Amino acid sequence: MPSRRAFLAAQGALFAAAAAPAGLLAALAANTPPLPRLDDWEAVRGLFRLDPAYLHFSGFFIASHPEPVRQAIDAFRRTLDENPLLTVEHGMFGSDEQNLERKVREAAAPYLGGRADDIALTGSTTMGLALVYHGLQLQPGDEILTTVHDHVVHHEAIRLSAMRNGASVRKIRLFERSADATVEGIVAAVREGIGPKTRILGITWVQSSTGLRAPVRQIADAVAEINAKRSEDQRVRIVLDGVHGFGCIDAAVAELGVDYFCAGTHKWILGPRGTGLV
Template identity: 65%
Template sequence: MPLSRRSFLAMQGGALGAALLPSGLLAAVQAKTPPLPPLDDWDKVRAQFRLSPDYLHFAGFYLASHPESVRAAVDGFRRALDENPFLIVEHGMFESDAENLQRKVREDIAAYLGGHQDEIALTPNTTTGLALVYHGLPLKAGDEVLVTTHDHVVHHESIRLSTERNGASVRKITLFDEASTASIDGIVARVHAAIRPQTRVLGITWVHSSTGMRLPVRQIAAVLKDVNRDRDEATRVLLVVDGVHGIGAVDETIADLGCDFFCAGTHKWIFAPRGTGLVWARADNWARLRPLIPSFSDAELYEAWKQNRAPRGPNVANRITPGGFQAYEHQWAMGAAFRMHRQIGRTRIAERIRDLNDQCKRGLAAIPKVKLHTPRDAGLSAGICCFEVEGSKPNEIVGRLLARKVIASSSPYAISYARLSAGLMNTPEQVDQALAAVREATKAAG
């Protein structure tokens, strides 16, 4: 168990812990981390990334390239950990709440999401967050989890693994027949019609990596609010959102979206270190969950263990944050990525992503033999453009684009499409070049 007697005393407010603190150690890490340069134009933002100039990067949403400020934060924490692993981890994790480095990360995240730092659990990715939520919910035989056919494998698998244990049933619904012609009213009506008395959870994905569809989460949450008016606390339908392709790409205050549990990796659009993510929920929803993985982030757990008793109080976000030592130089550097987003501005970022992808969708739709699947409506799309080319498999198109130095991807779903995704690392000129490559690739299809 990593919590030393010294840390334990310190967590209780004991003076002994404070006297032994390696004071100034973390301030020194911060001092070695250069401040963010002004990011007031897109060239300066693009210069933050070390992406190979040999390619046009249109799969940036897959896994983040660390920007300069994140690399500097990772390097700073790594150096400190390499020099003093014991002192740094004891001090950064277990001694004082005010200096706790996970708390500092959560404060940076809360400033971006809205809400409060203690509503956030830190996870290594979206997958772990979804698994912790679905396994933590008090589901039982007779309860139903409603999910959609559009969600990622890790969402469906989290539900399958959880319901195989607890006996709840699962039903998958389709929210639209064709993403390209879907409407907000149509989607909302299908959600409404699908809810049954035994439905306890609705799982959805904010931005689909299958089609690029962005769901109207607020309107879906409003439907559930209506349904829940006639239900008591134990039978409420809870809204679980896989938000990984919305966070960092869409201008929303996530804490206000209306979801009960928001799970996301932060190693895609947010550009936080690889292997980082979060779950956000309000205190009453955290209180519903049963933790699955022992945590190092809640002092009460350790105290209860020492005294051989059950932990006191309701479940909280910190009890869901997986414990065991982590790649702390990555986790603690998450804050740098959220600060970068705030410095550039959430609205500016979302507008840039919208403009680049609008250009991309317009161009794709005009190419003969290309069928664009992502809605043209900016309200129903974000940063992913999915398309197919008559006569070619998605992977063949991706291969032909790669031969032209354009990195695209294909969606890993039963029905797969080719994808181009424009992000902060791209320019309008690059979008035109990628479109020209698609045009050539479709000609190569014959």
């Protein structure tokens, strides 16, 4: 898996170059400046247009675009303005070699640790969670288990899915105080919370409310042990809200052991606003 720094360094030019049909690639490349070096902290800080009068700790909300991302967005915008028909027609409906969304997924796959075909592009974590939960084949009587610590958009996606499918929802507490939380205690709470009717476990990688990073791999291992004693139609699947871990923690998503991973890329990945993936 490439490091986060290598992934971020490579993507500005790659996303821009992939955004246009072959006939426009040369012009687009000419309009996109070379990527800067990332081995000097002051130079990296200079890539952001952050107001120096403030100390900025708001990456959890929405990221300031670094210069390579701004340049890639501008290059694509110019390409789209110059030839909207061909850019859209080739970039979205052309061959695999020209398809914009496929190029983005191919660029993201090595960092995620999966394949391009495992990835769907969305507009946000919220959209990804909604798509996943409303695509689940749940039956009346099935249970979705989540935690009291999850974000409201995760809870809403679960609530609406349960209403649609006739499933029930139950929330458990993983700890009383985040400062006292332990890996063993969190995993034990999940084990005890999973019941015979539980089919979905909805959890968060890094909680926006507390900053606590959940031991996702250990939780997934515990669920796998439970699933080993169940039939395929009764196994528990894990849906992970991963937005605040994605790009903030150097871990391959495909190795976390979850079934569905949802994240926005306009936070810690520093991507264009209104982007995300499943």
